[in-house]
Amino acid sequence: MTDTRDPGLQAERTRLAWRRSALAMTVVLLLTVRLALTAGPSGASVAVVAVVAVLGWAAVVTLCWRRASGTSRPHTGGRTLAAAALATAGFAGLGVLLVVHGL
Template sequence: MSAPGVAEQRDAGLQPERTRLAWRRTTLAASVVAVLALRQTLRGSGSPVELGGAAVTVLLWLAFLGVAHRRIRALAAVRPEALAPRAALAVVLCTAGLAVFAVAVIL
């Protein structure tokens, strides 16, 4: 049997570090997708619709970066908190928005 208070301590091992690295890889992938989408958009005719799409892409990318950065910093704690539902929803909406824009660029 363990002493009182020992059960409350948790050895997270490398799991927070792996999660932090996964967030960094996902942020890098989102950055590459955003840059390629902007490049494709700006190679077009430069219509207001294309420029609006480029602006939306930048805003979605910045929102994703903000959420990812906060999560990466939170994972540096000894006992990181769970991802907030609002943050998870923001990440899902940013990803879906970039996917919709990518389909619109291709068509």
């Protein structure tokens, strides 16, 4: 029995998954910034959320780029995984709030 699996496909799927995650977070970030810019003077809390989202987005996009391009050492757990999971959950929650808000 020969192994017909191509081990190169797993790396490609992983790169595509990281890129899709970064793209989805970028969309949520842009909608959050749009909401913050149109909220007016009463939207100070939305502006704070937007600033936190920009910082989280920058960290996640940097992580996604490093993981997708293969320029970093592979991490299978620890703080990197926890930070990525926390950012993903935060952006998912923010996306739900944007949908509820009507954007």
